[in-house]
Amino acid sequence: MTHRLSVAGLRCGRGERALFAPLDFVADDGDIVRISGTNGAGKSTLLHTLAGLLSPISGTIDWCPDANEAVPSLGLIEHQNALSQVLSPVENLTLLSRLAHPASRIDQATIVDTLETLGLRRLAHQPTHTLSAGQKRRVTLARLWLIAPRVWLLDEPVAALDSAARRRVSQRITRLAGGGSVIVYTTHERMGLGDTRCVALD
Protein backbone atom coordinates (compact mmCIF):
# COMPACT_ATOMS: atom_id res chain seq x y z
CA MET A 1 0.00 0.00 0.00
CA THR A 2 1.30 3.43 -0.85
CA HIS A 3 1.29 6.06 1.82
CA ARG A 4 0.39 9.71 1.33
CA LEU A 5 3.81 10.65 2.64
CA SER A 6 6.78 8.39 3.14
CA VAL A 7 10.10 9.59 4.46
CA ALA A 8 13.16 7.35 4.44
CA GLY A 9 16.58 8.03 5.89
CA LEU A 10 15.93 11.76 5.81
CA ARG A 11 18.63 14.09 7.12
CA CYS A 12 18.21 17.80 6.71
CA GLY A 13 19.80 21.04 7.73
CA ARG A 14 20.85 24.37 6.35
CA GLY A 15 24.24 23.86 4.78
CA GLU A 16 26.20 20.63 5.06
CA ARG A 17 25.59 19.74 8.71
CA ALA A 18 22.56 17.56 9.43
CA LEU A 19 20.49 18.64 12.42
CA PHE A 20 19.15 15.24 13.45
CA ALA A 21 19.70 11.50 13.03
CA PRO A 22 18.22 9.89 9.88
CA LEU A 23 14.44 9.93 10.02
CA ASP A 24 11.94 7.36 8.78
CA PHE A 25 8.19 7.72 9.01
CA VAL A 26 5.04 7.47 6.96
CA ALA A 27 1.71 9.27 7.10
CA ASP A 28 -1.64 8.43 5.57
CA ASP A 29 -4.80 10.45 5.03
CA GLY A 30 -6.30 11.49 8.35
CA ASP A 31 -3.05 11.22 10.28
CA ILE A 32 -1.99 13.84 12.77
CA VAL A 33 1.78 13.74 13.03
CA ARG A 34 3.42 15.53 15.88
CA ILE A 35 7.08 16.43 15.50
CA SER A 36 8.77 16.91 18.82
CA GLY A 37 12.22 18.09 19.71
CA THR A 38 14.05 20.70 21.72
CA ASN A 39 14.70 24.24 20.50
CA GLY A 40 17.06 24.07 17.56
CA ALA A 41 16.43 20.37 17.00
CA GLY A 42 15.44 21.13 13.41
CA LYS A 43 11.64 21.05 13.53
CA SER A 44 11.14 24.09 11.29
CA THR A 45 13.91 22.95 8.96
CA LEU A 46 12.18 19.58 8.67
CA LEU A 47 8.88 21.25 7.76
CA HIS A 48 10.62 23.42 5.17
CA THR A 49 12.28 20.35 3.71
CA LEU A 50 8.98 18.47 3.59
CA ALA A 51 7.48 21.48 1.79
CA GLY A 52 10.24 21.30 -0.80
CA LEU A 53 11.74 24.68 0.07
CA LEU A 54 15.03 23.12 1.18
CA SER A 55 16.68 20.12 -0.38
CA PRO A 56 17.44 17.22 1.97
CA ILE A 57 21.08 16.39 2.72
CA SER A 58 20.30 12.73 2.19
CA GLY A 59 17.28 10.44 2.16
CA THR A 60 14.01 10.62 0.28
CA ILE A 61 10.60 12.23 0.68
CA ASP A 62 7.77 10.75 -1.37
CA TRP A 63 4.44 12.51 -1.65
CA CYS A 64 1.61 10.64 -3.27
CA PRO A 65 -0.23 13.32 -5.28
CA ASP A 66 -3.98 13.72 -5.08
CA ALA A 67 -6.04 12.41 -7.96
CA ASN A 68 -8.09 15.60 -7.95
CA GLU A 69 -5.79 18.29 -9.32
CA ALA A 70 -7.90 21.16 -8.03
CA VAL A 71 -6.93 20.28 -4.46
CA PRO A 72 -3.70 22.09 -3.56
CA SER A 73 -1.25 19.55 -2.30
CA LEU A 74 0.28 21.48 0.51
CA GLY A 75 -0.29 24.31 2.95
CA LEU A 76 2.38 25.71 5.24
CA ILE A 77 1.93 27.95 8.26
CA GLU A 78 5.31 29.12 9.53
CA HIS A 79 6.45 31.15 12.51
CA GLN A 80 6.11 34.24 10.35
CA ASN A 81 2.49 35.06 9.75
CA ALA A 82 2.81 35.97 6.04
CA LEU A 83 0.77 39.12 6.67
CA SER A 84 1.65 42.52 5.27
CA GLN A 85 1.61 45.01 8.13
CA VAL A 86 0.01 47.80 6.10
CA LEU A 87 -2.85 45.74 4.69
CA SER A 88 -5.96 44.63 6.57
CA PRO A 89 -6.56 41.00 7.60
CA VAL A 90 -9.19 40.67 4.85
CA GLU A 91 -6.81 41.94 2.16
CA ASN A 92 -4.04 39.66 3.39
CA LEU A 93 -6.27 36.59 3.47
CA THR A 94 -7.67 37.38 0.02
CA LEU A 95 -4.19 37.05 -1.44
CA LEU A 96 -3.23 33.99 0.60
CA SER A 97 -6.37 32.09 -0.35
CA ARG A 98 -6.03 33.12 -4.00
CA LEU A 99 -2.47 31.77 -4.06
CA ALA A 100 -3.69 28.40 -2.80
CA HIS A 101 -6.89 28.20 -4.87
CA PRO A 102 -6.37 30.29 -8.02
CA ALA A 103 -9.56 29.01 -9.63
CA SER A 104 -12.11 29.23 -6.83
CA ARG A 105 -13.74 32.39 -5.60
CA ILE A 106 -13.23 32.92 -1.91
CA ASP A 107 -15.15 36.11 -1.44
CA GLN A 108 -14.81 38.77 1.17
CA ALA A 109 -17.94 37.65 3.05
CA THR A 110 -16.46 34.17 3.59
CA ILE A 111 -13.26 35.69 4.91
CA VAL A 112 -15.12 38.02 7.27
CA ASP A 113 -17.23 35.10 8.53
CA THR A 114 -14.10 33.10 9.23
CA LEU A 115 -12.56 36.02 11.08
CA GLU A 116 -15.76 36.25 13.12
CA THR A 117 -15.42 32.65 14.30
CA LEU A 118 -11.95 33.61 15.51
CA GLY A 119 -13.28 36.69 17.30
CA LEU A 120 -11.76 39.23 14.90
CA ARG A 121 -14.88 40.64 13.24
CA ARG A 122 -14.20 44.14 14.53
CA LEU A 123 -10.59 44.16 13.29
CA ALA A 124 -11.25 42.70 9.84
CA HIS A 125 -10.55 45.97 8.05
CA GLN A 126 -7.94 47.51 10.35
CA PRO A 127 -4.30 47.66 9.24
CA THR A 128 -2.58 44.51 10.50
CA HIS A 129 0.11 46.43 12.39
CA THR A 130 -2.52 47.60 14.87
CA LEU A 131 -3.23 43.99 15.94
CA SER A 132 -1.57 42.23 18.86
CA ALA A 133 0.73 39.23 18.33
CA GLY A 134 -2.02 36.76 19.24
CA GLN A 135 -4.54 38.47 16.98
CA LYS A 136 -2.12 38.37 14.04
CA ARG A 137 -1.60 34.68 14.69
CA ARG A 138 -5.34 34.14 14.61
CA VAL A 139 -5.58 35.97 11.28
CA THR A 140 -3.00 33.72 9.69
CA LEU A 141 -4.62 30.62 11.22
CA ALA A 142 -7.87 31.62 9.52
CA ARG A 143 -6.27 29.91 6.52
CA LEU A 144 -7.11 26.58 8.21
CA TRP A 145 -10.78 27.42 7.55
CA LEU A 146 -10.36 29.03 4.09
CA ILE A 147 -7.91 26.75 2.33
CA ALA A 148 -8.28 23.01 2.01
CA PRO A 149 -5.01 21.40 0.97
CA ARG A 150 -4.37 17.68 1.20
CA VAL A 151 -1.53 18.25 3.67
CA TRP A 152 -1.08 20.94 6.30
CA LEU A 153 2.37 21.65 7.71
CA LEU A 154 1.98 23.74 10.85
CA ASP A 155 4.92 25.24 12.71
CA GLU A 156 3.95 26.15 16.28
CA PRO A 157 0.38 26.98 15.24
CA VAL A 158 -0.87 28.06 18.66
CA ALA A 159 2.09 30.11 19.86
CA ALA A 160 0.80 33.39 21.39
CA LEU A 161 -2.84 32.24 21.41
CA ASP A 162 -5.13 32.36 24.45
CA SER A 163 -6.72 29.13 25.68
CA ALA A 164 -10.10 29.68 23.98
CA ALA A 165 -8.52 30.33 20.58
CA ARG A 166 -6.16 27.42 21.13
CA ARG A 167 -9.13 25.12 21.75
CA ARG A 168 -10.88 26.34 18.61
CA VAL A 169 -7.77 25.75 16.48
CA SER A 170 -7.33 22.27 17.98
CA GLN A 171 -10.93 21.43 17.16
CA ARG A 172 -10.47 22.65 13.62
CA ILE A 173 -7.32 20.58 13.14
CA THR A 174 -9.09 17.48 14.47
CA ARG A 175 -11.96 18.11 12.06
CA LEU A 176 -9.55 18.56 9.10
CA ALA A 177 -7.85 15.28 9.95
CA GLY A 178 -11.29 13.65 10.25
CA GLY A 179 -11.96 14.89 6.71
CA GLY A 180 -8.89 13.08 5.44
CA SER A 181 -6.20 15.76 5.53
CA VAL A 182 -2.73 14.95 6.75
CA ILE A 183 -1.57 17.27 9.53
CA VAL A 184 2.11 17.54 10.38
CA TYR A 185 2.73 19.94 13.22
CA THR A 186 5.20 21.02 15.86
CA THR A 187 4.33 22.48 19.22
CA HIS A 188 5.67 23.13 22.68
CA GLU A 189 2.18 23.78 24.03
CA ARG A 190 -0.47 21.35 25.15
CA MET A 191 -2.89 21.18 22.23
CA GLY A 192 -4.96 18.13 23.11
CA LEU A 193 -4.88 16.70 19.60
CA GLY A 194 -5.29 12.97 19.18
CA ASP A 195 -1.86 12.45 17.63
CA THR A 196 -1.82 9.33 15.52
CA ARG A 197 1.93 9.41 14.99
CA CYS A 198 4.83 11.00 16.79
CA VAL A 199 8.24 11.79 15.36
CA ALA A 200 11.02 12.72 17.76
CA LEU A 201 14.07 14.54 16.50
CA ASP A 202 17.40 13.99 18.21
Added chain:
Amino acid sequence: MRRVFWAVFRRELAIAGRQRGALVHQLLFFVLIVALFPLGTNTDQTVLIAVAPAVLWMGVLLSVLLSLNGVFRADHEDGTLTQYLLAGEPLAVIALAKMIVHWLASAALLVVAGPVLMLMLGVSLDAWPAMILTLALGTPTLVFVGAIAAALTLRLPRAGLLLGLLVLPLYVPVLIFGAGVVRAAIVGLPYAGAVYIMAALCVLAITLGPWAIAAALRIGLDA
Protein backbone atom coordinates in the same frame (compact mmCIF):
# COMPACT_ATOMS: atom_id res chain seq x y z
CA MET B 1 -2.32 32.19 -13.76
CA ARG B 2 -4.00 35.49 -14.58
CA ARG B 3 -5.91 35.43 -11.28
CA VAL B 4 -2.75 35.07 -9.24
CA PHE B 5 -1.11 37.82 -11.30
CA TRP B 6 -3.96 40.23 -10.56
CA ALA B 7 -4.17 39.22 -6.91
CA VAL B 8 -0.48 40.05 -6.42
CA PHE B 9 -0.82 43.17 -8.57
CA ARG B 10 -3.69 44.52 -6.47
CA ARG B 11 -1.94 43.65 -3.23
CA GLU B 12 1.26 45.44 -4.23
CA LEU B 13 -0.67 48.44 -5.48
CA ALA B 14 -2.53 48.67 -2.16
CA ILE B 15 0.76 48.47 -0.25
CA ALA B 16 2.37 51.13 -2.45
CA GLY B 17 -0.69 53.33 -2.00
CA ARG B 18 -0.39 53.13 1.78
CA GLN B 19 3.33 53.87 1.78
CA ARG B 20 3.23 57.03 -0.24
CA GLY B 21 5.93 58.58 1.95
CA ALA B 22 8.54 56.26 0.49
CA LEU B 23 7.63 57.35 -3.02
CA VAL B 24 7.99 61.00 -2.15
CA HIS B 25 11.39 60.31 -0.57
CA GLN B 26 12.64 58.68 -3.73
CA LEU B 27 11.45 61.56 -5.87
CA LEU B 28 13.03 64.11 -3.53
CA PHE B 29 16.31 62.17 -3.61
CA PHE B 30 16.36 62.40 -7.39
CA VAL B 31 15.51 66.11 -7.36
CA LEU B 32 18.22 66.81 -4.78
CA ILE B 33 20.96 65.01 -6.69
CA VAL B 34 20.19 67.00 -9.82
CA ALA B 35 19.61 70.28 -7.98
CA LEU B 36 22.84 70.10 -5.97
CA PHE B 37 24.99 69.42 -8.98
CA PRO B 38 25.07 73.00 -10.37
CA LEU B 39 26.09 74.26 -6.91
CA GLY B 40 29.29 72.23 -7.16
CA THR B 41 30.32 73.39 -10.58
CA ASN B 42 30.30 76.80 -12.19
CA THR B 43 26.93 77.86 -13.44
CA ASP B 44 28.12 78.53 -16.96
CA GLN B 45 25.21 77.58 -19.22
CA THR B 46 27.35 75.69 -21.76
CA VAL B 47 28.97 73.54 -19.06
CA LEU B 48 25.62 72.69 -17.49
CA ILE B 49 24.00 71.77 -20.78
CA ALA B 50 26.98 69.60 -21.69
CA VAL B 51 26.76 67.55 -18.49
CA ALA B 52 22.96 67.65 -18.00
CA PRO B 53 22.23 64.26 -19.67
CA ALA B 54 24.87 62.52 -17.60
CA VAL B 55 23.71 64.15 -14.34
CA LEU B 56 20.08 63.28 -14.97
CA TRP B 57 20.83 59.69 -15.86
CA MET B 58 23.13 59.19 -12.87
CA GLY B 59 20.34 60.55 -10.68
CA VAL B 60 17.90 58.06 -12.18
CA LEU B 61 20.35 55.17 -11.76
CA LEU B 62 20.95 55.94 -8.10
CA SER B 63 17.26 56.50 -7.26
CA VAL B 64 16.24 53.22 -8.87
CA LEU B 65 19.08 51.44 -7.09
CA LEU B 66 17.96 52.81 -3.72
CA SER B 67 14.35 51.81 -4.29
CA LEU B 68 15.35 48.26 -5.19
CA ASN B 69 17.11 47.64 -1.91
CA GLY B 70 13.90 46.88 -0.08
CA VAL B 71 11.79 45.49 -2.90
CA PHE B 72 11.65 41.89 -1.61
CA ARG B 73 12.68 42.52 1.98
CA ALA B 74 9.25 43.01 3.54
CA ASP B 75 7.89 39.91 1.80
CA HIS B 76 10.88 37.90 2.95
CA GLU B 77 10.66 39.06 6.56
CA ASP B 78 6.94 38.55 7.04
CA GLY B 79 6.94 35.14 5.33
CA THR B 80 4.83 36.07 2.29
CA LEU B 81 7.70 35.07 0.04
CA THR B 82 7.53 31.48 1.30
CA GLN B 83 3.84 31.40 0.39
CA TYR B 84 4.72 32.71 -3.09
CA LEU B 85 7.29 29.94 -3.45
CA LEU B 86 4.72 27.32 -2.47
CA ALA B 87 2.00 28.67 -4.76
CA GLY B 88 1.14 26.39 -7.63
CA GLU B 89 1.69 29.18 -10.15
CA PRO B 90 5.07 30.07 -11.67
CA LEU B 91 7.02 32.40 -9.40
CA ALA B 92 7.95 34.45 -12.48
CA VAL B 93 4.31 35.54 -12.86
CA ILE B 94 4.31 36.80 -9.29
CA ALA B 95 7.67 38.52 -9.84
CA LEU B 96 6.33 40.19 -12.99
CA ALA B 97 3.31 41.58 -11.13
CA LYS B 98 5.51 42.83 -8.29
CA MET B 99 8.00 44.53 -10.60
CA ILE B 100 5.35 46.22 -12.74
CA VAL B 101 3.82 47.78 -9.63
CA HIS B 102 7.28 48.72 -8.38
CA TRP B 103 7.98 50.51 -11.65
CA LEU B 104 4.59 52.26 -11.59
CA ALA B 105 5.01 53.34 -8.00
CA SER B 106 8.60 54.56 -8.13
CA ALA B 107 10.28 54.81 -11.51
CA ALA B 108 7.26 56.23 -13.30
CA LEU B 109 7.61 59.36 -11.17
CA LEU B 110 11.17 59.78 -12.43
CA VAL B 111 9.94 59.69 -16.03
CA VAL B 112 7.80 62.72 -15.22
CA ALA B 113 10.35 64.50 -13.06
CA GLY B 114 13.33 64.01 -15.40
CA PRO B 115 12.23 66.34 -18.19
CA VAL B 116 11.22 69.04 -15.70
CA LEU B 117 14.64 68.93 -14.05
CA MET B 118 16.21 69.04 -17.50
CA LEU B 119 14.64 72.44 -18.08
CA MET B 120 16.05 73.52 -14.72
CA LEU B 121 19.54 72.74 -15.99
CA GLY B 122 18.93 75.03 -18.96
CA VAL B 123 18.43 72.45 -21.70
CA SER B 124 16.05 73.59 -24.43
CA LEU B 125 12.59 72.11 -24.90
CA ASP B 126 13.71 70.45 -28.14
CA ALA B 127 15.32 67.63 -26.17
CA TRP B 128 12.10 66.80 -24.22
CA PRO B 129 10.84 63.98 -26.45
CA ALA B 130 14.23 62.29 -26.34
CA MET B 131 14.41 62.57 -22.54
CA ILE B 132 10.89 61.23 -21.97
CA LEU B 133 11.38 58.42 -24.47
CA THR B 134 14.69 57.22 -23.05
CA LEU B 135 13.41 57.41 -19.46
CA ALA B 136 10.28 55.46 -20.37
CA LEU B 137 12.35 52.76 -22.07
CA GLY B 138 15.32 52.82 -19.72
CA THR B 139 13.71 52.74 -16.27
CA PRO B 140 11.91 49.37 -16.76
CA THR B 141 15.24 47.89 -17.82
CA LEU B 142 16.89 49.29 -14.69
CA VAL B 143 14.10 47.97 -12.44
CA PHE B 144 14.00 44.44 -13.86
CA VAL B 145 17.77 44.00 -14.07
CA GLY B 146 18.32 45.47 -10.62
CA ALA B 147 15.64 43.24 -9.11
CA ILE B 148 17.60 40.14 -10.12
CA ALA B 149 20.51 41.30 -7.99
CA ALA B 150 18.14 42.39 -5.21
CA ALA B 151 16.70 38.86 -5.17
CA LEU B 152 20.17 37.33 -5.06
CA THR B 153 21.31 39.46 -2.12
CA LEU B 154 18.06 39.06 -0.20
CA ARG B 155 19.48 36.81 2.49
CA LEU B 156 22.54 38.94 3.17
CA PRO B 157 22.32 41.44 5.99
CA ARG B 158 23.09 45.05 4.98
CA ALA B 159 23.34 44.18 1.32
CA GLY B 160 22.82 47.78 0.17
CA LEU B 161 26.42 48.46 -0.86
CA LEU B 162 26.89 45.03 -2.40
CA LEU B 163 23.73 45.56 -4.41
CA GLY B 164 25.24 48.73 -5.86
CA LEU B 165 28.49 46.96 -6.72
CA LEU B 166 26.59 44.21 -8.51
CA VAL B 167 24.07 46.34 -10.30
CA LEU B 168 25.81 49.56 -11.37
CA PRO B 169 28.12 47.84 -13.90
CA LEU B 170 25.04 46.20 -15.44
CA TYR B 171 23.48 49.63 -15.85
CA VAL B 172 26.29 50.87 -18.13
CA PRO B 173 24.48 50.19 -21.45
CA VAL B 174 21.37 52.04 -20.32
CA LEU B 175 23.49 54.97 -19.12
CA ILE B 176 25.49 55.16 -22.36
CA PHE B 177 22.49 54.96 -24.67
CA GLY B 178 20.17 57.03 -22.47
CA ALA B 179 22.58 59.92 -21.99
CA GLY B 180 23.81 59.56 -25.59
CA VAL B 181 20.34 59.98 -27.03
CA VAL B 182 19.67 63.09 -24.95
CA ARG B 183 23.05 64.56 -25.92
CA ALA B 184 22.34 63.90 -29.59
CA ALA B 185 18.91 65.51 -29.26
CA ILE B 186 20.42 68.63 -27.66
CA VAL B 187 22.79 69.20 -30.58
CA GLY B 188 20.19 68.17 -33.15
CA LEU B 189 21.67 64.88 -34.35
CA PRO B 190 19.50 61.85 -35.28
CA TYR B 191 19.13 59.39 -32.42
CA ALA B 192 16.58 56.80 -33.57
CA GLY B 193 19.10 53.95 -33.68
CA ALA B 194 20.05 54.22 -30.02
CA VAL B 195 16.36 54.44 -29.05
CA TYR B 196 15.71 51.16 -30.87
CA ILE B 197 18.51 49.51 -28.94
CA MET B 198 17.06 50.81 -25.66
CA ALA B 199 13.65 49.46 -26.67
CA ALA B 200 15.19 46.08 -27.37
CA LEU B 201 16.94 46.05 -23.98
CA CYS B 202 13.66 47.00 -22.32
CA VAL B 203 11.72 44.16 -23.97
CA LEU B 204 14.48 41.72 -23.11
CA ALA B 205 14.52 42.79 -19.46
CA ILE B 206 10.73 42.58 -19.07
CA THR B 207 10.39 39.17 -20.73
CA LEU B 208 13.43 37.39 -19.31
CA GLY B 209 13.86 39.35 -16.07
CA PRO B 210 10.98 37.73 -14.14
CA TRP B 211 12.37 34.23 -14.78
CA ALA B 212 15.80 35.28 -13.58
CA ILE B 213 14.27 36.97 -10.52
CA ALA B 214 12.30 33.80 -9.72
CA ALA B 215 15.42 31.65 -10.03
CA ALA B 216 17.39 34.06 -7.86
CA LEU B 217 14.71 34.01 -5.15
CA ARG B 218 14.75 30.21 -5.09
CA ILE B 219 18.54 30.10 -4.87
CA GLY B 220 18.44 32.64 -2.06
CA LEU B 221 16.05 30.57 0.06
CA ASP B 222 17.83 27.24 -0.31
CA ALA B 223 20.91 28.34 1.59
